[in-house]
């Protein structure tokens with residue numbers, strides 16, 4: 403029996419993780435759950451899974467939850483930053499699934515690592531902002547960072563402990579998002595258009611990041627840290643069908659790929675069950691019905707966020723944290739219709755020009771960079787608003 407804590411249990415990844423856990427109750431027990439505002443769904447999850455503790459984002463959500471808990475429920479309720487940390491460090495948890503979006507995931511992930519918990523990592527922004535700190539701390543505490551992102555799960559499965567010297571590089575696949583086809587004027591894109599992803603149903607932030615291709619940029623930096631690869635070893639290819647989840651190139655010219663239907667339950671289940679595999683998580687693709695699998699180069703001019711991420715990754719220090727923070731602000735402003743879709747790049751590139759990158763030696767360095775980038779983005783936004 404493995405005890406699991408899920409941070410972001412009411413979100414896209416969190417709900418699918420609970421489906422996996424519910425289908426395998428003989429293997430997994432939920433000990434802690436953290437959500438944001440959706441206390442009603444969290445309440446349903448408490449009734450089903452009876453965790454020892456839960457957390458919500460605000461005191462008000464905690465009050466609502468407390469008033470509506472069925473009599474006799476023993477679950478403790480926390481809220482705010484303290485709540486996230488309580489879920490991450492719950493003494494009984496063996497593995498913590500981090501599935502909140504953005505920099506919010508960083509402190510709980512580090513806290514869980516410090517308590518020796520394995521991490522099933524969906525929150526890619528954690529490695530983007532603080533890859534070196536997180537990986538060093540994980541090595542020191544001998545905890546596993548188990549990728550949940552489908553691309554990194556694919557690479558992990560293909561690498562399967564093969565000697566590093568045999569690996570020439572990796573190829574991350576990207577669906578290309580809803581605006582892949584030239585002809586769509588990116589200056590006229592609305593939040594509704596950006597939120598309709600062709601293959602995946604995900605949270606809003608990651609869906610907009612997929613539409614700008616910044617999600618792939620975040621994944622490039624995530625892969626750099628997870629697999630210890632140089633940036634020139636990490637390629638991106640557009641594969642609109644999302645059947646090949648990523649590939650590894652070996653020095654002899656051979657390439658291994660991991661395939662499956664676009665279903666996040668597969669990488670979630672693999673992270674939770676590794677090195678075992680759970681039966682019946684998702685049907686395998688029917689190749690006779692699939693038709694063709696196609697590939698093309700990303701359009702780096704239409705989607706400049708991809709190269710901005712490469713630049714930040716290569717620059718190192720606090721540069722990826724700065725870019726991540728600027729993008730979080732940009733996406734929020736785009737979703738609330740205060741800036742246009744193409745302005746997300748303008749905002750991010752200006753923040754990168756104006757806020758210098760610094761070396762990183764502690765979590766405080768990262769959090770300061772995050773704060774400075776948000777402040778600069780806030781200042782710049784008035785010159786961008788139409």
Ligand SMILES: NC(=O)c1ccc[n+]([C@@H]2O[C@H](COP(=O)([O-])OP(=O)(O)OC[C@H]3O[C@@H](n4cnc5c(N)ncnc54)[C@H](OP(=O)(O)O)[C@@H]3O)[C@@H](O)[C@H]2O)c1
Pocket residue numbers: 409410411412413414415416436437438439440441458459486500501502503504506524525526527550551552602603604605606607608666
């Ligand atoms: N979805 C995917 O297919 C996918 C694939 C690969 C990687 N990822 C990564 O996984 C992470 C989560 O993505 P998602 O799509 O699952 O996001 P999502 O659907 O937006 O869910 C976000 C979760 O975080 C919770 N949350 C938000 N703010 C919070 C706060 N202040 N305190 C506590 N909890 C808070 C939300 O709670 P409420 O809803 O209750 O407010 C929800 O449970 C992201 O880093 C994303 O890049 C996602």
